[in-house]
Amino acid sequence: MxxxxxxxxxxxxxxxxxxxxxxxxxxxxxxxxxxxxxxxxxxQPPRLIAGRRLAARLARVRLDWRRLSELDWVLGAPHTPIREQVASIFLGAGTAPPIPLTESYSSRLIGEVVAAGERTVSIVPADIAEELVRVTGVLIVPYTFDWSLAxxxxxxxxxxxxxxxxxxxxxxxxxxxxxxxx
The missing domain is CATH 3.40.190.10 (Periplasmic binding protein-like II)
Structure with missing residues (x-):
């Protein structure tokens, strides 16, 4: 194999x-x-991850896709199912999808970039988010999404x-x- x-x-x-x-x-x-x-x-349900300080700030306010679009994003490559889904969510909320700071399908790299950034976020599957909490120190922002990943x-x-x-x-x-x- x-x-x-x-x-x-x-x-x-x-x-x-x-x-x-x-x-x-x-x-x-x-x-x-x-x-x-x-x-x-x-x-898999989606989870928004962020560095510790940003996650704490985001947890105190309600979900606002417009404000989230202004942050630095780590997203998958163009034309991937998750990237397309995230873009659709922003468009559905009436705002342009964010232009990613970094594109990667490596979960470890996503976690490391998010953990290092003061304004950096990403949406990843719940099980990967939980692993990244342990491995890279990111936090899961406690937002509830009414959609699931492909x-x-x-x-x-x-x-x-x-x-x-x-x-x-x-x-x-x-x-x-x-x-x-x-």
Whole structure:
């Protein structure tokens, strides 16, 4: 087995050109359902993270997307599901999406940049936010969002399924079920 990291878009492209056999990534409307099958594995709520002082200040005021857009943001690469979703939220609130200070899909780098910045924030999945609290010292701003991130899914080519791919999918589902229950 070989593991590759990248954006969902990059990995799905490699799945379609037969470089990869399976992809675990965020569901996206950009995929071609005629070529790729998708199985939703789990959903994740979003969390806003910030450095300690900024998180404390933000926690004292109600959620205001206009004010948040004025902060320094660390976001994923353009055209990734989370980046598109964050942009939609700002547009829905009647304000332009923030231009990111940094773009990265490395959770550790996101946490380190946010922790080091006086005005820096990011939106990440809840489980990653909790890990970044421990690893980098960021804090989770206690806002409640009425939306969830695009779900994490297992993608396979629609044609030519192999028994080993099915075995992997079954094992992955069992592992997730065991970890999500505990």
């Amino acid at each position: 070989t593991l590759h990291e990248g954006t969902s878009e990059q990995l799905l492209s490699r799945l379609q050109d037969h470089t990869l056999d399976l992809v675990i990534g965020r569901a996206s409307t950009a995929m071609d359902p005629a070529q790729v099958s998708m199985e939703i594995l789990y959903r 779900p994490v899914a297992l993608f396979r080519r629609a044609a030519g399924r192999r028994p080993v791919d099915q075995l992997f999918a079954v094992s992955l589902r069992d592992l997730l079920r065991e970890n999500l229950v505990h």
